[in-house]
Amino acid sequence: MADPLDSDLIAIDPNQVMQLTGSCLCEGVKYKIDGPVRNVVNCFCEQCRKTSGHHVAATKVNKDHLAFENDETLDWYECLPSVYRGFCKTCGSSLFWENKNAADNGIAIMAGALDAPTNLKTIGNIFTEDASDYCKVPSIE
Numbered sequence: 001m002a003d004p005l006d007s008d009l010i011a012i013d014p015n016q017v018m019q020l021t022g023s024c025l026c027e028g029v030k031y032k033i034d035g036p037v038r039n040v041v042n043c044f045c046e047q048c049r050k051t052s053g054h055h056v057a058a059t060k061v062n063k064d065h066l067a068f069e070n071d072e073t074l075d076w077y078e079c080l081p082s083v084y085r086g087f088c089k090t091c092g093s094s095l096f097w098e099n100k101n102a103a104d105n106g107i108a109i110m111a112g113a114l115d116a117p118t119n120l121k122t123i124g125n126i127f128t129e130d131a132s133d134y135c136k137v138p139s140i141e
């Protein structure tokens, strides 16, 4: 089975260096990003649909460029072998997606958990065939 957020759309953009902050709803998880950031990709796969309640919109960074200010309520769910979804075990926010075997040392970060403005753009949709029947897949400019 393909890794849901691991498609080629989707390399980290080495020229888009940003400083961003993010948190879960209760702020038991708070983090900073300082480094190259990928633009946002929407994933409609069944796992993202179930875990988010709709679809996932995620950016991506190298793990070396992600630093936690607080991770006391962060927990991980192994959704596929060696693939983990990070979430807050207090407030339930969906926060991260990580393939431990990824060659790029990347971690996908749920874009809605970033503090706005992010100055990111949405650049694509993946696994649209898994979108639910109520769901209108947004067009990408």
Ligand SMILES: [Zn+2]
Pocket: 024, 025, 026, 027, 028, 029, 073, 088, 089, 090, 091, 092, 093
């Ligand atoms: Zn929380």
Ligand SMILES: [Zn+2]
Pocket: 004, 005, 043, 044, 045, 046, 047, 048, 049, 056, 127
């Ligand atoms: Zn997905």
